[in-house]
Amino acid sequence: MSTGAICGRRFRPSEPKPAGGVERTMEGAELAVDNTLAQAAHGKGMYGGWESQAGRFLVAHYSAARLPATRLAVGFTDRRVLVLADRAKLWQTTTAYELQWEAPRAAVVGVRANPKGVLQRGRFELAFADGSWIALVASVPTHAEPFAAQVGG
Numbered sequence: 001m002s003t004g005a006i007c008g009r010r011f012r013p014s015e016p017k018p019a020g021g022v023e024r025t026m027e028g029a030e031l032a033v034d035n036t037l038a039q040a041a042h043g044k045g046m047y048g049g050w051e052s053q054a055g056r057f058l059v060a061h062y063s064a065a066r067l068p069a070t071r072l073a074v075g076f077t078d079r080r081v082l083v084l085a086d087r088a089k090l091w092q093t094t095t096a097y098e099l100q101w102e103a104p105r106a107a108v109v110g111v112r113a114n115p116k117g118v119l120q121r122g123r124f125e126l127a128f129a130d131g132s133w134i135a136l137v138a139s140v141p142t143h144a145e146p147f148a149a150q151v152g153g
Contacts, residue, residue: 048132053107057083057126057134060101072136073097074126076151081108081126113148124148 048054061069061083069085076082085100106129113124115135122141125133138144 045135046133048128048130052132053103053128053130054126054132054134057101061085064100069100071095071139072100074136074147076105076108079105081105111148111151113144 046054046058050056050059061072064085065087069087071086073084073086074081075084081103082099083101084097086095087098088094088096108126109129110127111124112127112133114121115123115125120137122138122144123135124138124144124147125135127133138147
């Protein structure tokens with residue numbers, strides 16, 4: 001037998017062992033703690049089911065392109081609410097906004113800035129007429145409150 005064959009066998013990784021009940025319980029506990037900390041800092045991201053206006057907003061966001069946009073622009077007119085998504089490629093230095101979602105102005109009853117009980121700065125929530133809402137974060141945290149005040153709600 002050659003030395004290469006011995007080394008090959010000696011340093012081959014062992015087969016993974018299936019996770020037992022204790023390991024799964026510990027992983028579940030770690031995930032629960034992580035989720036609790038994230039919930040305390042960021043709060044819920046959405047209220048309402050998938051058929052609500054907030055749910056349809058989120059589905060539109062994730063199904064609009066192969067990858068969801070990392071930057072959105074929210075605009076209000078007297079008749080509509082528009083959400084534009086930056087679809088610029090990673091190597092592009094300019095933005096390329098495309099219409100991603102729109103609704104009648106009456107569908108969005110307001111914007112709530114910096115909701116109570118949430119530590120995340122710059123957070124605001126689009127509140128919909130059906131009682132649902134979706135949380136967004138202003139790229140400049142200090143812009144959330146003036147935006148909410150200007151839109152109303």
